[in-house]
Amino acid sequence: PQRIFSGMQPTSDSLHLGNYLGALTQWVALQDGYDPIYCVVDLHALTVNPEPAVLRERTRRTAAQYLAAGVDPSRSLLFVQSHVPEHAQLTWILSCLTGYGEASRMTQFKDKSAKHGNEGTNVGLFTYPILMAADILLYDTALVPVGEDQRQHLELTRDLAQRLNARFGADTVVVPEPYIVKATAKIYDLQEPTAKMSKTASSPNGLVELLDDPKVVAKRIRSAVTDTEREIRFDTAAKPGVSNLLSIYSALSGRTITDLEGSYEGKGYGDLKKDLADVVVAFLEPFQARFHEFLDDPAQLDAVLADGAERAREIAAPVLARVYDRSGLLPAR
Numbered sequence: 001p002q003r004i005f006s007g008m009q010p011t012s013d014s015l016h017l018g019n020y021l022g023a024l025t026q027w028v029a030l031q032d033g034y035d036p037i038y039c040v041v042d043l044h045a046l047t048v049n050p051e052p053a054v055l056r057e058r059t060r061r062t063a064a065q066y067l068a069a070g071v072d073p074s075r076s077l078l079f080v081q082s083h084v085p086e087h088a089q090l091t092w093i094l095s096c097l098t099g100y101g102e103a104s105r106m107t108q109f110k111d112k113s114a115k116h117g118n119e120g121t122n123v124g125l126f127t128y129p130i131l132m133a134a135d136i137l138l139y140d141t142a143l144v145p146v147g148e149d150q151r152q153h154l155e156l157t158r159d160l161a162q163r164l165n166a167r168f169g170a171d172t173v174v175v176p177e178p179y180i181v182k183a184t185a186k187i188y189d190l191q192e193p194t195a196k197m198s199k200t201a202s203s204p205n206g207l208v209e210l211l212d213d214p215k216v217v218a219k220r221i222r223s224a225v226t227d228t229e230r231e232i233r234f235d236t237a238a239k240p241g242v243s244n245l246l247s248i249y250s251a252l253s254g255r256t257i258t259d260l261e262g263s264y265e266g267k268g269y270g271d272l273k274k275d276l277a278d279v280v281v282a283f284l285e286p287f288q289a290r291f292h293e294f295l296d297d298p299a300q301l302d303a304v305l306a307d308g309a310e311r312a313r314e315i316a317a318p319v320l321a322r323v324y325d326r327s328g329l330l331p332a333r
């Protein structure tokens, strides 16, 4: 079966609906017929300089959310990035194959660093896509289920994989493909429906967090930004807010956008928002119950992560050894 690899950053206490619909739902579905590896990418989260105790807690919470969403450790390998030192080691090799100009073209870096200015931006944020390439290439990954915002980073990963193969032999690493499901590839901020929903960039009212109080979530959906028309119609250019609500509604209910447009004909935005809030809350309540079961059993959670790390190293170590050897590094004997 084809290898799947993906990860999320523990940059917040809770994942949000964009993470869930854009990626996590696909992760769960790909457990059938594939060989998946899902990672909590805590090294990436260091780019926001978290408090140590907060990072540790968020790493556990992120893993517990994967499990609550349906990631099943008997079918998926689940681990924490920093438990497998090969990620940082391969990053160095890839860094030396990445052009400075090439790295400078990454739009996520431009967006994130613009907020902090030159002095407030760390080099880790700049090299983040190279660490991400290492994450993926270490596992001979075929498919990477992610949201649309990761497309450019995936393209860099592919370029680096091809460069390694051109320099050191065609079978050095596997060149991965992105797996991006169009309908949910980009869930937008409720208050700013042309910007993606983001753990670190969205304002609280723009987010639907999976672990928020359902009452708060319902209120945020009811106050989502729409437009001054009345018509409930999917049109991302003219009606980004309404279209985003329809996308979320469709993904969580399994109803098509056309079906939803039909059943809201002649109704108002208030009706749509109220019903969507009910759909979201009906999803969140059991999700949160499962999350707490996993979080409240840290011994079991840590055992799952320890087992995952051990199995991950067994896969990553020979891949790194292959790249080290072909790069001309003298073997330690």
Ligand code: ATP
Pocket (backbone or CB within 6 Å): 007, 008, 009, 010, 011, 017, 018, 019, 020, 021, 022, 023, 145, 146, 147, 148, 149, 150, 184, 185, 186, 187, 188, 196, 197, 198, 199, 200, 201
């Ligand atoms: P941060 O603000 O810290 O970058 P994030 O919300 O972008 O957080 P990540 O941990 O960077 O979340 O990304 C985890 C996964 O979720 C990735 O596959 C990413 O493509 C996907 N994702 C993130 N935001 C969205 C979104 N708004 N819509 C769809 N997918 C998303």
Ligand code: MG
Pocket (backbone or CB within 6 Å): none
């Ligand atoms: Mg992100």
